[in-house]
Amino acid sequence: MQNKMEEPMSKVGELRLESNIARKDARLKRGKMPLPLPAEADELFKKAASKLELAVGLLADEISNCRWQIAKGINRDDDICTLLETQSHTIGSLGGTWRDAGQFLKAIHYYDEGYRIELDRKTQCKHKDSYNLLQRIIVRILFAPESISGEYPALVEGVNVLQALDEARKEIEAQVYAGRDDSWALADLALVRFLCNQPAEDAIKDLKILEEQREEQREKQKETLTKLDKRNSDPSFYECTCQVVDALLDEGLGVRTPLASGLKEFRDLLKRKGGLGD
Numbered sequence: 001m002q003n004k005m006e007e008p009m010s011k012v013g014e015l016r017l018e019s020n021i022a023r024k025d026a027r028l029k030r031g032k033m034p035l036p037l038p039a040e041a042d043e044l045f046k047k048a049a050s051k052l053e054l055a056v057g058l059l060a061d062e063i064s065n066c067r068w069q070i071a072k073g074i075n076r077d078d079d080i081c082t083l084l085e086t087q088s089h090t091i092g093s094l095g096g097t098w099r100d101a102g103q104f105l106k107a108i109h110y111y112d113e114g115y116r117i118e119l120d121r122k123t124q125c126k127h128k129d130s131y132n133l134l135q136r137i138i139v140r141i142l143f144a145p146e147s148i149s150g151e152y153p154a155l156v157e158g159v160n161v162l163q164a165l166d167e168a169r170k171e172i173e174a175q176v177y178a179g180r181d182d183s184w185a186l187a188d189l190a191l192v193r194f195l196c197n198q199p200a201e202d203a204i205k206d207l208k209i210l211e212e213q214r215e216e217q218r219e220k221q222k223e224t225l226t227k228l229d230k231r232n233s234d235p236s237f238y239e240c241t242c243q244v245v246d247a248l249l250d251e252g253l254g255v256r257t258p259l260a261s262g263l264k265e266f267r268d269l270l271k272r273k274g275g276l277g278d
Contacts, residue, residue, distance in 0.1 A: 005079060008062050009086070012055045016090060019051035023097050032250050035102040045101035052094045059087045081125035088117035092132045095139065099251070104143035108157050111136035128175040130168070130188045137164045141195075142253055148195065168192050176210065186210060186237035190270075191244055200266045204273065207237055238274025242267055 026044035030037055037045070066080045095110035114132035121127040140156040141148050147161040169192045176185050186207045193203035245267045254260035270276070 005062065005082075008058050012058055012086060012090070015051045015055040015058075016093065019048040019055070019093065019097070022048035022051065023100060027100055030100070032252070037101060042101065045097055048097045049094060052090055052097065055090050056087065056094065059083055059090060063087065081121065081127065084117055084121050084125065085127060085129075088114045088121060088129070088132060091117065092135060095132070095135060099135075099139050099142065104139055105157070107139045108136065108143065111139055112157075128178065128180040128185070130172045130175060130185065133168050133171060134188050134192060137161060137168060138248070138253075140164075142251060145254060145257065145259070148254075148259065165192060165196050169196050183237040183240045187240035187244055190237065190241045194262075194266055200262075200269045203266075204241075204270070238270050238276060242270050242274070242276060245270070 022044045026041045029041035063083045066076050069076050091110050091114040095107045099107035111132050115136050118129050118132050140161055144156045146152050147156045172189045176189055190204045245263055
């Protein structure tokens with residue numbers, strides 16, 4: 001990354017950190033869903049969102065400047081991809097913040113925007129990502145829980161939820177089998193398979209093998225000490241998926257429906273298979 005990007009990217013990192021702190025505090029004040037939010041939690045969520053909006057603005061300025069320089073023949077291809085990745089994740093975090101606050105329509109808007117950037121990154125940078133891809137569907141299920149039923153006739157903010165889930169499953173499977181090697185990819189795949197009505201055992205049966213193969217491959221490649229340290233601290237896909245499922249249950253996904261009980265059974269299976277404590 002060129003020196004000219006260090007200052008704005010450092011500021012973006014600070015804003016994201018400040019937002020994360022406010023968002024965590026807000027979740028503690030909120031407790032479990034449903035709404036209404038306590039006033040203190042509401043203010044903290046707004047504070048978290050405002051920090052991210054500032055970060056998005058800084059990134060948008062940097063992206064515009066970077067594109068202008070590229071148009072002038074300056075090689076900044078790596079920089080633009082770094083900026084787009086950070087922008088899509090930051091906008092996705094805005095979606096997550098409003099989702100935590102129960103503002104599902106706002107969350108849908110930001111997840112959709114983040115997803116559009118993910119598609120640009122896929123084409124322009126050959127990136128493999130599924131953060132906004134999946135979360136834009138999950139938040140629609142939270143907004144309209146009946147949409148996961150095969151008999152639900154309507155689109156949810158322009159999206160057929162069951163069709164989108166199946167398309168997301170195919171895309172994430174393609175990313176994983178094309179070499180995407182992070183635990184969150186496997187977690188996304190396990191969850192989307194489950195939401196596509198695959199039995200829980202089938203949803204995860206090949207993923208542990210994939211994770212073991214990933215570790216063997218990394219070992220053979222003899223990565224640098226820094227990367228090895230990072231690898232050793234990565235959570236397993238069991239841990240990642242449990243975190244995702246716990247969050248969905250806390251948000252009330254499928255409350256008082258078979259989906260909620262299915263999610264709890266899925267979580268219990270993950271804990272057993274992964275050797276995780278309660």
